Amino acid sequence: QKEVEQNSGPLSVPEGAIASLNCTYSDRGSQSFFWYRQYSGKSPELIMSIYSNGDKEDGRFTAQLNKASQYVSLLIRDSQPSDSATYLCAVSLGSGYSTLTFGKGTMLLVSP
């Protein structure tokens, strides 16, 4: 059974701090990794994708992947109250495999 594990939180950080969200996955064959943000009552929105080991930066967001440790993380720098949401980690076997296995999400609360 493919599993994706996330700490449910809530993770509380003050405005301007770095928020660190973590995710582990069980299937060593996983090739594609995604972070989605979901505001309360809204649908998930893709914010980052990463396919190879290392870091990938996009604005205030950095995704980190370590396939040997089966670990994905998302760093949010200069956190803003508008970043308060649930962050979903999703994993796929890769090209041609469109099925995503989602973690249950980590709720992030950024206080002003």
Place this chain on the structure above:
Amino acid sequence: KAGVTQTPRYLIKTRGQQVTLSCSPISGHRSVSWYQQTPGQGLQFLFEYFSETQRNKGNFPGRFSGRQFSNSRSEMNVSTLELGDSALYLCASSLDSGPYGYTFGSGTRLTVV
């Protein structure tokens, strides 16, 4: 550019009834996937359609079915509704089959009473 459109947004049904949900993908997107989201289980994959063919199916009972039309619009059907089917049903579309740039619709909130 229009996003993924799901209808209806909200639905209340009685146990034993059946329901049909609709999803219109982004223009040009040929892949449509359906997910069920509940507080307890999170997002769970139902099935994926690509060019009118079901390519993948999740671990859901046969009461859950779907189809895709030639214009890529998709429908999912749930027969003999149970209380546990109450959930947010999300449709996601992408250009090709493969987890690249999934865009989710706003979802259909189904309540079974």
